[in-house]
Amino acid sequence: MKITRDLTIGEFAALVATHLQTEGIDVVLTGGAVVSIYTDNKYQSNDADFISSVAHQKIATALAKIGFDRKGKDFLHPSTNFFVEFPTGPLAVGGQIIVAEGDITIRGNRLKLLSPTQSVMDRLSGFFHWNDRQGLDQALWIAEKHPIQIAKIKSWARAEGALKPFEEFLRALQNIKPAKRQ
Numbered sequence: 001m002k003i004t005r006d007l008t009i010g011e012f013a014a015l016v017a018t019h020l021q022t023e024g025i026d027v028v029l030t031g032g033a034v035v036s037i038y039t040d041n042k043y044q045s046n047d048a049d050f051i052s053s054v055a056h057q058k059i060a061t062a063l064a065k066i067g068f069d070r071k072g073k074d075f076l077h078p079s080t081n082f083f084v085e086f087p088t089g090p091l092a093v094g095g096q097i098i099v100a101e102g103d104i105t106i107r108g109n110r111l112k113l114l115s116p117t118q119s120v121m122d123r124l125s126g127f128f129h130w131n132d133r134q135g136l137d138q139a140l141w142i143a144e145k146h147p148i149q150i151a152k153i154k155s156w157a158r159a160e161g162a163l164k165p166f167e168e169f170l171r172a173l174q175n176i177k178p179a180k181r182q
Contacts, residue, residue: 003067003079010037012082013048014109016063020052021110023062027052028091028100029113030122032138037104038116039141047074048084051091059086093121094128094160116146121156124169128162136169144176 003015013029020027029037032045052059060070068075068084075084090097093114101115114122120142126135142148150170157166 003077005080007080007082008036008041009033009045009048009082010106010111011109012080013037013050013113014104014106014111016048016066016084017050017111018109019066020050020059020062023058023065025052025054025059025062027112029111030087030091030100034102034114034119035123035138035142037113038119038146039138040145042141043138046082048082050084050086051089052086053089056086093118093156094125096156096159116142117149117152120148121153124153124157124162124166125160127169128157128160128165131165136172139169140172140176143173 003012007015010033013033017027017029027050029048030051031047031049032043033048035043036045060068060075063070063075063084066077067079068077073085077083091100092098098118100112101118102113104111104113113119120139123135123139123142126132127139153169154163154166157163
């Protein structure tokens with residue numbers, strides 16, 4: 001598979017991650033692209049945010065091998081409107097450093113990413129700390145399609161000092177038909 005405008009964000013991210021893996025660079029997909037994958041593009045992200053402990057210069061060299069150019073913090077490819085970013089690590093949701101629990105294969109390409117539960121936490125982080133209503137909506141869309149671990153999210157929300165907005169999330173969750181919850 002090669003990079004084209006016809007790829008979904010998931011296919012694009014998996015292709016990039018697989019290439020980076022062949023170059024000895026481990027990455028984890030986070031952010032809006034994970035939401036796009038878990039919601040079947042109900043939320044559409046145009047960028048793939050990867051967290052990696054590898055130096056950006058090594059990443060830039062590896063991505064150049066498949067046609068990417070670095071423009072500031074973004075890596076652009078002429079054959080797609082999607083772009084790649086590498087936010088500063090470590091991988092975290094709110095104030096909690098985490099290890100990615102998601103791992104999927106898309107069209108033969110392996111992609112490490114946040115699990116549905118971790119992605120809900122990632123989206124709720126914006127809701128908890130900045131009252132980002134879009135983040136709340138995205139968390140609900142993920143929970144509607146995938147099993148999530150409510151107890152884990154509650155424990156995290158408590159550590160974030162955000163039990164009140166967590167309760168709002170739970171009330172909103174009751175109004176949708178969520179996937180099986182644990």
